[in-house]
Amino acid sequence: MEPVDPALIQAGFNLIQQGLTIFDADLRLVGWNARFTEMFELPDTLVFRGADFADIIRYLLERGEYGPGPVEARVIERVELARAFEDHYFERDRPNGMTVSIEGHPLARGGWVAVYTDITAYRRQERLLRARSADLSEQLLQHS
Numbered sequence: 001m002e003p004v005d006p007a008l009i010q011a012g013f014n015l016i017q018q019g020l021t022i023f024d025a026d027l028r029l030v031g032w033n034a035r036f037t038e039m040f041e042l043p044d045t046l047v048f049r050g051a052d053f054a055d056i057i058r059y060l061l062e063r064g065e066y067g068p069g070p071v072e073a074r075v076i077e078r079v080e081l082a083r084a085f086e087d088h089y090f091e092r093d094r095p096n097g098m099t100v101s102i103e104g105h106p107l108a109r110g111g112w113v114a115v116y117t118d119i120t121a122y123r124r125q126e127r128l129l130r131a132r133s134a135d136l137s138e139q140l141l142q143h144s
Contacts, residue, residue, distance in 0.1 A: 018117045025110025027053035027082055039100070039116055040065070054079050064095045085112055091119065099123045 010033075013020055019036030023029055029051040037047050046056055057078045061071045066078075081088075085106040093099050097120070104114040 018115050020116070021114045022107075023053055023082070023111045023114075025085075027079065027111075029053070029056070030111070036116060039098075039118065053082055066092070082112075085110060091123075 013031065013033035014035070016033055017035060019039045020031070020033045021029060021036055022031035029047065030049060032047060036042070037044075040060065042056065042059070046059055054075050058071060058075045060066065061069075061074050061078075066074060087105055089101065089103045091099060091101045098118055099120045099122075101117045101119050102114060103117075104112045106112045
């Protein structure tokens with residue numbers, strides 16, 4: 001069997017509408033797609049094969065991506081969490097108003113794959129439905 005062309009693999013990754021990263025056991029970036037760099041507005045100087053997870057997190061923290069707090073202490077915290085290589089899922093609101101979900105899964109040889117999904121529209125709809133539900137409940141109570 002012929003080896004697969006890395007450009008073909010990258011082209012496939014870039015068709016995915018969610019951000020995607022793959023970090024190895026040393027927390028070095030080995031795979032990503034264009035949506036990941038676009039979503040977080042990352043410069044090319046940070047996103048390359050072998051890029052350090054800590055450098056990417058530091059950049060995001062300096063831009064306020066994880067809220068206020070001491071940057072270096074929070075970098076250490078995020079790296080320690082990443083080194084646990086455990087399944088994880090969380091959602092966070094970004095400074096630009098986007099809500100993103102981050103789902104990570106460990107790989108058999110160490111490292112992990114993470115998927116980043118823009119769930120902003122979904123969360124807006126959910127808040128709207130909850131507000132309408134509360135309004136309807138209040139109206140029902142007033143008419144009972």
